[in-house]
């Protein structure tokens with residue numbers, strides 16, 4: 181069997197490694213249009229802030245190691261430009277040699293990811309405006325900070341990536357202003373929980389403008405003017421655009437593969453597209469929201485990796501289903517940690533799902549043991565059955581483990597009544613005899 185994989189990072193590299201594990205004889209070719217495979221996308225902002233100091237640490241796997249360990253033919257600088265579904269072959273542009281060739285397949289896995297949105301605003305082509313997706317983008321931004329020593333940056337978009345970049349530029353001594361169209365930072369949060377983040381950003385002297393949008397950029401000799409719809413004009417030495425991503429579904433669409441209404445490649449539970457020999461995974465696909473069962477785009481590394489593995493398993497005949505995405509995610513915002521899973525109030529209302537909510541503010545561990553610090557938990561749950569529909573946590577210590585307990589409970593279709601009964605590890609430095617998750621359950625039920 182000959183399996184071709186398009187995209188060599190989260191979903192693609194996982195699919196390739198798993199494919200080898202489930203089929204020792206398959207011929208596997210991995211095409212990556214960039215120079216690197218299997219790099220640590222999620223670590224990129226921290227390289228800019230010099231929290232991660234060595235370049236090599238960003239590379240989880242190299243083409244050579246992937247070849248040696250898994251017998252996978254890894255071809256970097258190789259862009260798949262066309263899929264011929266009739267003759268089952270792809271057209272590949274080798275950027276290094278500027279050559280085009282074709283390669284046939286028995287099965288094809290697409291994991292081309294999603295690209296940062298760069299709106300067609302006046303002045304967007306300024307050399308001082310950056311997006312962050314891959315290693316070359318990261319080096320470009322870091323090199324600019326190293327060489328130009330910028331004093332002021334504007335980050336457009338207060339999502340996970342925008343805030344991570346804001347924090348890392350701040351660490352480099354840059355004064356950061358964040359501009360966000362919505363009325364709060366971090367879209368998956370509700371306003372009430374985001375207010376805690378707003379407060380924290382203020383203590384760090386990060387300026388932010390909410391309910392405001394960039395209308396144009398104007399390059400001056402010494403800076404770029406960022407013109408906002410409110411009439412404000414911000415002067416910046418550099419601008420980072422972090423307003424979201426859109427699925428790279430172009431080659432699939434051109435090949436006649438069905439695209440969902442969100443713009444992502446349509447797949448079934450087996451990660452199979454409308455063409456039975458072609459699978460698609462990761463940020464490029466439209467997934468089912470675990471809570472509502474509705475179509476959604478939720479670009480996260482965990483689901484991409486799992487879907488890559490599932491696609492390979494299914495090509496090997498193992499019949500594995502992907503159970504939808506909860507959107508469980510976490511971000512460090514300076515000294516605090518923010519984590520979410522499931523739907524927020526806005527999405528629940530949009531989907532007409534009836535819910536109740538509870539708020540608890542518990543100590544991260546026993547109050548009498550030094551260092552206990554409060555964390556705020558918002559739970560959203562079914563009005564009639566107590567099913568967990570979503571959770572948002574903002575705090576300092578132990579946010580990650582509470583979120584992981586709740587998201588696991590949610591995946592297991594547990595209710596808020598079950599949260600009361602969970603037996604969770606306890607000693608004073610770590611928790612309380614009634615863990616914050618138990619308390620959230622008591623309050624909700």
Ligand code: FAD
Pocket residue numbers: 186187188189190191192211212213214221222223224225258259260261291292293294312313314341428431461462463464479480481482484509
């Ligand atoms: P990618 O990992 O983006 O890989 C797609 C690859 O396909 C790219 O390298 C691209 O060059 C290649 N490609 C595209 N088209 C072609 C073609 N035609 N031919 C050949 N190659 C092609 N997620 C989290 O869960 N937690 C985090 O903390 C987190 N932090 C992030 C921070 C940053 C700065 C970024 C950019 C993303 C972050 N993400 C995070 C998101 C996560 O990285 C993605 O969800 C995940 O990488 C998606 O995997 P993928 O395989 O779909 O796409």
